[in-house]
């Protein structure tokens with residue numbers, strides 16, 4: 240086993256975050272205070288939306304967004320098969336039905352053509368995921384949604400600062416959702432945010448995150464405890480100030496890896512295809528493995544890299560329609576919501592087979608690209624990859 244350890248992700252935090260935490264801790268005000276409001280204002284401005292609502296996870300943001308838009312039992316929501324499962328579980332939390340559309344093989348994000356194919360009279364929303372720091376073709380998706388009277392919720396949990404035609408993702412649809420989990424572009428430990436231009440939805444989201452309370456005692460809608468606390472918000476304010484410079488390091492590191500790997504012409508390794516109109520922020524530096532050409536599996540490659548001290552990511556292993564909870568259709572007791580009176584369709588996730596997703600699932604490897612890495616460490620990653628037998 241090598242003594243080198245190059246971690247795949249590492250939060251970039253320091254004295255400033257520590258001071259911000261201490262200040263809140265000593266203030267005695269931990270909930271629903273000034274820091275959350277300040278973070279919301281700053282985040283909305285950064286993303287380019289009129290309003291932001293802070294919550295305590297990205298999953299809470301997605302769930303709240305669906306609840307705000309009134310999506311519920313029997314409604315179909317079009318989702319991609321390669322994402323973290325929260326994109327799908329948020330739909331199920333509203334008792335709605337996730338319907339999978341295929342991905343574009345180059346961007347790994349939703350393929351608008353297949354989305355259009357999947358629209359039925361029951362479809363209410365499309366949830367594109369800006370995967371690995373890339374952007375889905377959001378203009379086209381919003382256009383499709385407009386033609387079919389659908390809502391669009393952007394899952395931008397992996398794409399803080401990513402731009403599409405000069406605009407930040409999360410600002411171009413009905414509601415954009417972000418996560419501040421520890422490994423993300425910026426972190427609050429755990430946390431999330433909704434961004435929208437709609438004032439009414441903002442008020443409703445604020446109620447939903449706070450037990451559905453419209454004032455101290457009146458519960459006017461079904462709510463949750465999804466509040467972000469002041470300590471998390473204080474960290475977020477500092478992290479947001481650093482986001483552009485942290486992103487630049489991620490981008491520089493990733494572009495360096497891509498360039499160097501291209502130069503080595505490794506026949507079994509495909510680097511990401513970048514598009515002119517997208518500013519990719521590389522939550523991951525995803526490379527795709529051709530196992531036939533390599534003569535070893537992606538899993539074997541990951542073990543070899545680990546032996547050389549290089550951590551990687553390898554997600555998502557399978558298209559999410561293969562998850563047991565969907566195959567068995569039992570997210571809730573007694574088969575709800577698939578057998579509810581609101582949903583009369585026969586749906587068998589076992590029969591879903593999306594060509595592009597099947598082809599790349601399990602074969603995408605995220606190389607270390609976080610902002611704490613030195614050039615020599617990136618060179619080491621490239622050298623190890625080029626010399627793998």
Ligand SMILES: Cc1ncc(COP(=O)(O)O)c(C=O)c1O
Nearest residue numbers: 296297298323325396418419420
């Ligand atoms: C694409 C995507 N959506 C949603 C989430 C959920 O965010 P959280 O972990 O903050 O609940 C994540 C987090 O991993 C994610 O990557």
